[in-house]
Every structure is written in C-alpha cells, then in structure tokens.
Amino acid sequence: MNRLIATFFGVGYLRPAPGTWGSLAALPVAWALNELGGMPLVLVALALAILGGWWATAAFTAARADKDPSEVVIDEVAGQWIALLPVFIGASHAGVQTLALWPGWITAFVAFRLFDIWKPGPIGWADRRGDALGVMLDDLIAGVAAALCVMAGAALAHGVLAS
Numbered sequence: 410m411n412r413l414i415a416t417f418f419g420v421g422y423l424r425p426a427p428g429t430w431g432s433l434a435a436l437p438v439a440w441a442l443n444e445l446g447g448m449p450l451v452l453v454a455l456a457l458a459i460l461g462g463w464w465a466t467a468a469f470t471a472a473r474a475d476k477d478p479s480e481v482v483i484d485e486v487a488g489q490w491i492a493l494l495p496v497f498i499g500a501s502h503a504g505v506q507t508l509a510l511w512p513g514w515i516t517a518f519v520a521f522r523l524f525d526i527w528k529p530g531p532i533g534w535a536d537r538r539g540d541a542l543g544v545m546l547d548d549l550i551a552g553v554a555a556a557l558c559v560m561a562g563a564a565l566a567h568g569v570l571a572s
C-alpha cells in the first residue's frame with residue numbers, strides 16, 4: 410500500500426522524468442475530482458494526498474539510503490493539485506467549466522514543474538531536509554508558488570490585458 414500511494418499507483422516508475430509524469434497524471438484526476446464533487450472533494454483529496462503521501466513516503470523510504478527516490482511522485486500530485494486550486498475557484502466563480510480556463514491549467518503545470526525543478530528559496534530549503542516531510546513540503550511550497558503564478562496570470566489576462 411505504501412508503494413502504491415508513494416508512486417501514485419505506479420506512475421512514479423515511468424521514465425524518463427517521473428516527476429513530470431506524476432504531475433501529468435495529477436491533472437485528469439484533479440479534473441475528475443472537481444467534476445464529481447467540486448472544491449470540497451478536491452480539498453479532501455488534497456488533504457489525503459498530503460497526509461497519506463507523507464506517511465507512505467516515510468514508510469517507503471524507511472530502509473533506504475535515498476530518502477527522496479525519483480519513483481515517489483505523490484508529492485508532485487499534491488503540489489500540482491495546489492497549483493490548480495485557483496483554476497477551480499475561478500471556474501466556479503465565473504460559472505464555467507474548468508477546462509474553459511485552459512490557460513490556467515497550462516500555467517499551473519508549467520509553473521509547478523519549473524518551481525519543482527529550480528527549487529528557489531524555501532522550496533530548496535524544504536528539499537534539503539532529507540526526510541519524508543521535506544519530500545512532501547518542497548512540492549507543496551512549489552504548488553503554492555505556481556498557484557500564485559496562475560493568479561497573477563489571471564489578473565493580467567482579465568484585468569490589465571482585458572482593458
């Protein structure tokens with residue numbers, strides 16, 4: 410069970426770039442969760458991914474020297490879902506389908522991957538912790554940074570550029 414959760418049902422074994430595969434796999438799952446239960450279901454799933462991911466990552470890496478193996482991608486899933494939250498909120502407020510906000514989806518994906526790879530500031534600090542919490546935390550912070558990029562992009566597109 411730990412391996413299934415930590416690798417997001419085996420997605421983490423895809424090569425090359427398992428983190429990118431994990432982020433990509435998170436997209437349709439987030440869409441389905443939002444379609445089935447809206448923001449409440451997305452938030453419950455996010456909480457479960459964070460807490461379950463932390464637990465599963467700790468258990469999966471307990472006997473390993475590498476505390477952040479590339480096949481662990483539940484952290485990317487949780488971070489990607491955070492990055493998508495402004496898209497779901499925006500679609501809900503505008504009364505449109507979430508896929509109608511496709512630029513937000515692209516921004517969320519690209520910004521999250523960039524922050525996750527680049528690891529500036531607090532993202533890098535969390536990554537250097539060397540434990541299961543650090544594995545999760547760097548991607549959660551990267552998700553918040555990407556969500557801020559999505560909001561900035563929406564503000565530009567619907568504010569400054571819409572004038």
